[in-house]
Amino acid sequence: MADQIQENFRDSIGTINEEGGRNVIYPKKPTGKFTNYRTYVSWFLLAALVISPFIKINGNQFLLFNVLEGKYNIFGQPFWPQDFHLLVLSMLIGIVFIILFTVIFGRIFCGWMCPQTIFMEMVFRKIEFWIEGDRPKQIRLDKQPWNAEKIRKKGTKWFIFFLISFFIANVFLAYFIGSDELLQYITDNPLNHIGTLIKLLVFTMVFFFVFAWFREQVCIIVCPYGRLQGVLLDRKSIVVAYDYKRGEDENGRKKFRKGEDRKDLGHGDCIDCNQCVVVCPTGIDIRNGTQLECVNCTACIDACDEVMVKTGYDPGLIRYASEDNITKGEKFVFNTRIKAYSAVLTILVGVLVTLLFLRSDIEATILRLPGQMFTTTETSVKNIYNFKLINKTVKDLEKVNIKLISHEGEVTIVGGESHVSKGSLTDGMMFIEIDKKDLKKSKEKLKIGIYADGKLIETTTTNFPGPMIIK
Helix, strand or coil, rough: CCCHHHHHHHHHCCCCCCCCCCCCCCCCCCHHHHHHHHHHHHHHHHHHHHHHHEEECCCCCCCEEEEECCEECCCEEECCCHHHHHHHHHHHHHHHHHHHHHHHHHHHHHHCCCCCHHHHHHHHHHHHHHHCHHHHHHHHHHHHCHHHHHHHHHHHHHHHHEEEEHHHHHHHHHHHCHHHHHHHHHHHCCHHHHHHHHHHHHHHHHHHHHHHHHHHHHHHCCHHHHHHHHHHHCCCCEEEECCCHHCCCCCCCCCCCCCHHHHHHHCCCCCCHHHHHCCCCCCCCHHHHCCCCCCCCCCCHHHHHHHHHHCCCCCCCCCECHHHHHHHHCCCCCHHHHHHHHHHHHHHHHHHHHHHHHHCEEEEEEECCCCCCCCCCCCCEEEEEEEEEEEECCCEEEEEEEEEECCCCCECCCCEEEEEECCCCCEEEEEEEHHHCCCCCCCCEEEEEEECCCEEEEEEEEEECCCCCCC
16 A cells, blocks of 8 residues: 555656646756756757758758758758658667667656757746746745736746747748748848748747746657657666665655764665755656656756755765666666667668768759650651759759760750759750661660769669661
8 A cells, every 4th residue: 555655646747736737847946067067068059059050061051951842951961852761761860869878878868958958948947047036936926916026027038938939930940941041031021921920920939838838748748758768768777866775775764863873763865855856847756766757857966966965975866877776786788679779770870871872963864755756767766855953962063964875876955065053953855866776676775874074973764765666
């Protein structure tokens, strides 16, 4: 019965009260070593997020995901829908990488790299602390009636939240339509782009809703990653964990009393100060063990270490550790599952690198003009074709010509040699004429070469129909 009562916390989540209403979380402002490390990492990731769409490499945006127009730039290298398999493979690598990290280090991605956590804890929450104060002041402010002080503080906070949400929406828009087009919209009359402005405001309100009200519910209710922990974690996974053997001992926790010998009394090092609970941004008690709400943000580690130092105990009561490390004192080892994930990840990365090296600089498609028959003369057969050339490089291709490789014949491009700008598509029409004596079948496969400045850069094939060959 005692064990059942102890496990009752797993039947509900910390953000829902007994009546089924919202239990608002007021986390205490965290301080400490891990908080400082996470702040530095967050600054770097935030800077990378904001400036990436505005960095140009050889004129190409560093990161671009223009789904509507089928334009993608990854690290300044243009990709096209024809390279979709590379994008899918990259996403698979990312998923396996996150799974591998979860198996080894638990939900470390959520606490250190997830945009939701970084924006919430390192941007919006810091502004809230600055305007409303720490946990006790926030609770007191929410309970007091709507007077001038509350209106001023809440209004200022929400106004700043809206401005930041609008800024975030603009940054994300730059990833999808391009930074040049975004800057043009900003400098132009907004009424000329009313549709884009409405979409921008919709996304702004979504961000505002998430960070001003929904908050930790995203991690607990919406994001499925926390639920995957039950499948991915084992006793050897390193997570933010409470050392219950040290903290509880034989007779459990006990409030700190100066000069008291806790070991003689059978009590552990946990003085039940509750600081690990009040500092948690998802409202859980880490002493209950690994829970889906825990995002491994390390705030409880810093809070506990601070209390341990003040009371004269060793830090590390809450730390990065595995279940086996706490119960058996075992150190981390690479088990079979980690080796298997590592092998799969290595293979996928190898395949991706190979495909990137084999990726052609230009994508050529040559197809016969629909509905057109071949034409013949006394000595030759002629067909008309549409061609499309996609330049995947970061440099312009000059004097692009098309020639036959497999057969003797003549290729005539309507308008002459083509010019294919970097990261762009060029199409046109051309005629292929071959002597009848060189045709052995009524439908032959031609091998065609694409040349730029006289150098062969790509080959492709197409069909060449002609009159029935009678032997």
